[in-house]
Amino acid sequence: MKLFSSVHDVPDIKQFVNDALALKANPYAHQSLGKNKTLGLVFMNPSLRTRLSTQKAALNLGMNVMVMNMDKEGWALETQDGVVMNGTTVEHIREAAAVMGMYCDILGLRSFPKLHNREEDYSEDFFNKFVKYCAVPVVSLESATRHPLQSFADLITIHETWTNKGTKPKVVLAWAPHVKALPQAVPNSFAEWMCKAQQDGMIDFTIAQPEGYELAEDFTPGAKIEYDLEEALAGADYVYVKNWSSYKEYGKVLTYPDGWMMNNEKLKITNKAKVMHCLPVRRDLELSSEILDGPNSLVIHEAGNRLWAAQTVLKAMLEKL
Amino acid sequence: MKLFSSVHDVPDIKQFVNDALALKANPYAHQSLGKNKTLGLVFMNPSLRTRLSTQKAALNLGMNVMVMNMDKEGWALETQDGVVMNGTTVEHIREAAAVMGMYCDILGLRSFPKLHNREEDYSEDFFNKFVKYCAVPVVSLESATRHPLQSFADLITIHETWTNKGTKPKVVLAWAPHVKALPQAVPNSFAEWMCKAQQDGMIDFTIAQPEGYELAEDFTPGAKIEYDLEEALAGADYVYVKNWSSYKEYGKVLTYPDGWMMNNEKLKITNKAKVMHCLPVRRDLELSSEILDGPNSLVIHEAGNRLWAAQTVLKAMLEKL
Amino acid sequence: MKLFSSVHDVPDIKQFVNDALALKANPYAHQSLGKNKTLGLVFMNPSLRTRLSTQKAALNLGMNVMVMNMDKEGWALETQDGVVMNGTTVEHIREAAAVMGMYCDILGLRSFPKLHNREEDYSEDFFNKFVKYCAVPVVSLESATRHPLQSFADLITIHETWTNKGTKPKVVLAWAPHVKALPQAVPNSFAEWMCKAQQDGMIDFTIAQPEGYELAEDFTPGAKIEYDLEEALAGADYVYVKNWSSYKEYGKVLTYPDGWMMNNEKLKITNKAKVMHCLPVRRDLELSSEILDGPNSLVIHEAGNRLWAAQTVLKAMLEKL
CATH class of the missing domain: 3.40.50.1370 (Aspartate/ornithine carbamoyltransferase)
Structure with missing residues (x-):
């Protein structure tokens, strides 16, 4: 699996549910899979359940986890192409996503919609650009239009x-x-x-x-x-x-x-x-x-x-x- | 030990001091105890010493640690029962504590008093409700009336x-x-x-x-x-x-x-x-x-x-x- | 190496580059070096690349990492000596640095210049005091006048x-x-x-x-x-x-x-x-x-x-x- 952003990324949901219940019965059986692998969790918005459950899931699998609250620990990202960046956005998502992909084997991203412009939100522009530029597998931690986990x-x-x-x-x-x-x-x-x-x-x-x-x-x-x-x-x-x-x-x-x-x-x-x-x-x-x-x-x-x-x-x- | 919130939770303080000095002499002797165990540190207020020392203590014991600055990374919690939640509090402590207990084996909680209402602060309502609803052992990281660590x-x-x-x-x-x-x-x-x-x-x-x-x-x-x-x-x-x-x-x-x-x-x-x-x-x-x-x-x-x-x-x- | 704050801390930069390329070829070869060692990363300012790359580097070496966004999770630090601390600074760098040194084997520090007073910034007063009082090796994560990593x-x-x-x-x-x-x-x-x-x-x-x-x-x-x-x-x-x-x-x-x-x-x-x-x-x-x-x-x-x-x-x- 290279992307988890909607039900369409799952070949067989019944099998996926059974996989989950098998992990619930035996949480620590796959720790060699995650050895020396790093999950980066990137939040553009607050999170409680999603952050803690995903962090714990990765730890159960033997992974390392790095949490980045981009809205608080980082800065504003530009998503539009072809604009002169002389305003308030500090870094373009092209660079930010690519760089995070250099340090992480898998990335998770949370990014809420602004609820101002339906077409913009439903295009999933931010999420899709992040996926495109980071070059590693991405888990949606809730995007503008979906919360698949x-x-x-x-x-x-x-x-x-x-x-x-x-x-x-x-x-x-x-x-x-x-x-x-x-x-x-x-x-x-x-x-x-x-x-x-x-x-x-x-x-x-x-x-x-x-x-x-x-x-x-x-x-x-x-x-x-x-x-x-x-x-x-x-x-x-x-x-x-x-x-x-x-x-x-x-x-x-x-x-x-x-x-x-x-x-x-x-x-x-x-x-x-x-x-x-x-x-x-x-x-x-x-x-x-x-x-x-x-x-x-x-x-x-x-x-x-x-x-x-x-x-x-x-x-x-x-x-x- | 299921709760550490005051001196009354310690059966023998002399023995407890001796235990601490034994750990100081031999910090990494008990790492199998903490294997695949997760400590969640929940902060409603800022912390330097408490956060770093408790995080390090858990790492010394082989535990995983997840830090949640609820005041910054999360949202405002409701503590009163029987109120219609149509104001600024986003989640009730009943759910928030219970959920954190699902992902952690032990929880630490810091929550300062507001210093407006003595009875409310000295009832330790927030801390006690957290303990009640999270269903796992809790370490006080400083509550309204005590700082036992x-x-x-x-x-x-x-x-x-x-x-x-x-x-x-x-x-x-x-x-x-x-x-x-x-x-x-x-x-x-x-x-x-x-x-x-x-x-x-x-x-x-x-x-x-x-x-x-x-x-x-x-x-x-x-x-x-x-x-x-x-x-x-x-x-x-x-x-x-x-x-x-x-x-x-x-x-x-x-x-x-x-x-x-x-x-x-x-x-x-x-x-x-x-x-x-x-x-x-x-x-x-x-x-x-x-x-x-x-x-x-x-x-x-x-x-x-x-x-x-x-x-x-x-x-x-x-x-x- | 006890301090990494400028090129002057590196005896032989060619050798250092070769060391880096050897690690790039073989990232996980030295995990026993970092076992039970803790890196504390202290940020007075935001960070993306520096935080994630340094955290990952430490994990590759088998270290534990604790991240402290002092500007957000902590409080304002006093750096001047001889002042009565009755203003907005909550803790003196003498204590804050010394305490962080008690919990960490190595510390990283980011601290930007204020750009108001050249002499103050170029004295590297904040960075140098942190190094002096923390009593453990320090990596600069960017100081007032240098960004050596x-x-x-x-x-x-x-x-x-x-x-x-x-x-x-x-x-x-x-x-x-x-x-x-x-x-x-x-x-x-x-x-x-x-x-x-x-x-x-x-x-x-x-x-x-x-x-x-x-x-x-x-x-x-x-x-x-x-x-x-x-x-x-x-x-x-x-x-x-x-x-x-x-x-x-x-x-x-x-x-x-x-x-x-x-x-x-x-x-x-x-x-x-x-x-x-x-x-x-x-x-x-x-x-x-x-x-x-x-x-x-x-x-x-x-x-x-x-x-x-x-x-x-x-x-x-x-x-x-």
Whole structure:
């Protein structure tokens, strides 16, 4: 594996989930793979789970890890070509990425969208240029439009906790309120992975959101789209709660009808659904405390699986170095 | 050991000091204990000595270390239950602590008091919630009311440098001036450890401070309290210089009579006392340069012992994992 | 080696270059040297290449590395003696350096000049005090007036790429425009190393700059000084492009005639020169994109050699611990 930026980089997601569970059962079995190999983790934005889980994954594999908070320890990068660099950007991504590639065997990159210009964000210009110029394998630690390590961990979690084997769980991605305009990266990515899992006969997948909050269609092939949350929740086995800003009216927080916060009352409509969230979660705004502190929550378990998702990806990359 | 937050977590402080000195004599003897174990160091506030000494201690034991400056690399945490999180806090400590516990075998946490509300600070709400929700052993890297790794290093230093075995040194904690309102964590903790050492027959302990600067009585059982610095210093073998803000008029800098800065003139009253300070120290405000640069200063030696204090605690925790 | 702050700390630069190339050919051959040894990297200013290459170099040698961004994770340091510390500086460099020396076997320090006071900057007061008080070997990661790891990497790069052995390449340091007032550290250091290489018969060395931008003479013994860029470039084999602020009118950006940006047109005057730059580079202000993206650029290769420069220095220090 040379690139992990979306579900399309994974030849067989079922096999990938099984690889992850094998690593979870035996975390330190592959330390010779990572010996004298260095992972560089480059952050243009803050991170808690992604940084710690990916760092730990690399350590489990015997790698060295160097963390670079480029937004704090470094300086502003230029991405446009053909500009005279007489402004505030200090270094061009062409040089910065190439140089980091000289010191690292694998690089991870986090870079959020600005949410000002849809075309710019959805072109993944920054991420793609970094990949192009660094010349080593790259793991996305969340880019403008996707968060694939999160979605892979989510799929691992669903597969691992679904005991009714032989049947397919109903998985619902449910929009939830928030006070800030958030990227679509997590829901895009979750939708993309779940649509692939649906194609592969692993799950049934429904997305529920208010009018105006529809995700870009490229990410939702085959998903059932609902505008009525209660209808979507009926019979659900997994509810993935997440806020996102509008794709259509790009980056905007639109008005929406009451009743989109997930709580125990709504849980009754489901098939005793397990509730997931990528975290960080705004308690009692996106998701009620009673659910988060109750037996149906998978949020911590799911965060724990970030480690095995990252370790699976890094192992696949180390094997191809 | 599952928790190291105060002297009360240590069954036998004399034995603990001896353990530390054994590690100092043989730092790398226990590297198999830490193999594939990860220490997470979580900072809500800046750190120099604590971060580097604890990181080094873990490396000496063969552990991996991940440092998370939550105030800079992460985001603001909510600690209150039952609030709708529609403000500036991004994640609740319930989730943040639980998630960090998924990636680390032991966690260290630094979290200063706000000095606005005595009850809130002295409840150690933040620290205690972190301990409760992270589900792994926790080392205090300084909390609202205590700095136990510092106090343990101080006790090691006194024990190590006291050559007149068979007698008990007179140890004096001496308040000193400062320009800022500082927490009581270091003096509380030092008092707590010294009172225990006094109980165990290791030292005699006196605290000297101006009126209004008395520490909370819970931390000073058995200590001799003086309001006259010169009287306190008479015959002292160790003088521990430190500023703190008022506990009574909580967090305030009160007026005080002249003469509380420690200097060579005052040293003459003592029994050629060794002078200690936890650092950072404001030169010629808390403590004179002539002392810091002279033969009576133990401040660097004492900072060096932070390493062995941390290594002793981590070793005790690793043995119980 | 106890100190690496300038070319004067290297007994034989030719041998040092050969040592670096031997490490490049065999990076992991000396890991027993670094076992249980800790490198502390202390940054008072941002860093990308220096931090990552030095960290990687230490890891290659089997060392542990602790990174301390003192400007962000720590606090302001006092350097003056004899001042009452009742202002904004929290800790004196005497204590801070001494304490870091207690936890590290080797320290690296980056500290930029303020460009306000020439005498203060050129006294290297901060760097020298750190070296004096920390009591362990110190590697300069760029100080007020020098950046020796960069210059050593530059010399490695020239030696490595000069195929016409038996002859001496003509090396030109060419001033270039910028929008900010930059330190003289990189050009001072490059000049110092190239003047030594010229003395040792390895190269011929010319410096070209507009009137008023002359470097301090201490750094340029034997260099040919030119004020006409085209004259300097005639027959050049290597052109090292770099901006710096005035030494004479200290820290000022002076007016200068047009035509000092390096581009393909000017390259034609040279002997198909290779073009170098320490990075970060302002594209199309200091140096044209056509050069940076073309076959004559050595900038990434040169950045890659930072690793071997650092590893050579650390290895020489480890051998003398």
